[in-house]
Amino acid sequence: MTSIINILVNGLILGGIYALTSVGLSMQYGVARIFNIAHGEFIMVGAFITWMLYTSFGINPLLCLVVAGPVLFILGFIVHRYLFKTLKDKTPVPTAFEGNSMLLAFGILFIIQSLGIYLWGTQIKGYSFMAYSIYLGGIRFSANRMLILFFAVFLCVLFYLFLTRTRPGKAIRAAAQDPEAASLMGVDINKMLALCFALGAMMAGFAGVLLSMAYQLQTNMGLPYTIIAIIVVVLGGLGSIPGSMLGGFILGIIGSIVNTIDPGLTLAAYYLLFMILLLVRPSGILGR
């Protein structure tokens, strides 16, 4: 019984991180039609900013959310403004843009990763923060992981409320459904696309901050997270934000179960699920 609860809780923690990493990617694809292969690099940057601030200056990792968030928002904004926006102006055909944007994102991936290696090296990094156990109903949980779960859910809910309750959030959803009609409502599409991309990078940054509290970091950690995020986004339905959240938790629980059998099989299980999904229900759980 205890072990089942542990597997579930570990799955939820993993799922929280997966959900957080995927909502941004899902939105970037759903609205801006950018398949951002470099998404995981923004996670890596968020994680290393936190590691640096904590180990060098002793700044509380939770406070790093307020630092890494805006930094990645600005980085995302610049990347969109100077790279993807320029690409979009040069490739007016939407399908060609989707393909070219992926190639461009590949380049960004390598550049950010190389800069990361230059700054932080290639060794595995980590720090210990709230590394003690708490007992709930006689079951032992590690405090930092529970904190991660709490903040992951909190940030996902906040993001969802932003999209459904606020003026810019509604404009983002409208632009995803019909960009031309949205511009007839007075929405500045270019501004909205940049905002979307920047927000996606910010969510990735948040994920990086949180996972650095309990998991090991390495400058090449980005790509595996990108791949997981892609699986989650397809699982939940391309462009569906609630789908990505649900997909994240489903994948996290599957990962946690497989992990108890053999950790080496986790990625294989993800891929297997991904392939079955592509063949059986390519539109995803909540996809249209």
Next chain:
Amino acid sequence: MLEVNTLNVSYGNVQVLWDVCLKVDEGEIVALVGANGAGKTTLLNAIAGLVKPASGSVTFLGEDITGYSSNAIVERGIAYLPEGGRLFPDMSVLENLEMGAYLKNSWNKRNERLEKVYEIFPLLKERRKQLAKTLSGGERQMLAMGRSLMSGPKLGMFDELSYGMAPKLVMEAFKMLETLRDNGITVFLIEQNVKQSLEIADRAYVLENGEIVSGGSCNALLESDHVRKAYLGL
């Protein structure tokens, strides 16, 4: 109010509009009629800023708005209802209406405007929580009209309001245009449904192969041999 001067629009090498001139005065209902493919939608797209004209000008309330972006044009007070309504299918009726008031100035007034739209279309109030994609064809058109009112426009441009609607609903849709005019909104509509639009409008223009071939009061057009032969089958 709206003046279009020698407007030329091309898609690549194909010229679609040739020296189009027309004007719409405040308080009027003006129709632009013509066959499918005559260039009617292109003209509205050019006025609304979705297509950049090759030459010529569009003036609105004395301001040259040629080549402005579509959001800048909405801001000036032109609402454009594109063919088929172009609703946001996965948003609720209420959210679609709110999007109509997206501009900063309108957003603050969205609740009063909402009340006004609900007054004109009470059905929308009942359906406010429903997703737009679950509405019937007539309800969608109603929502699209309501949404275009939310920006508080001075001029409303309507593309094929009657498209795909049952004949009874077409009459209702046209009656709504009169309601709009009574609410202080100037109406510019484009239609394939020549007879009914000439009956409701004050003035009309006839567009053929990208050129304005005639224009004037609707009564005069209804009597003209060319219009009777080409569009009314008389």
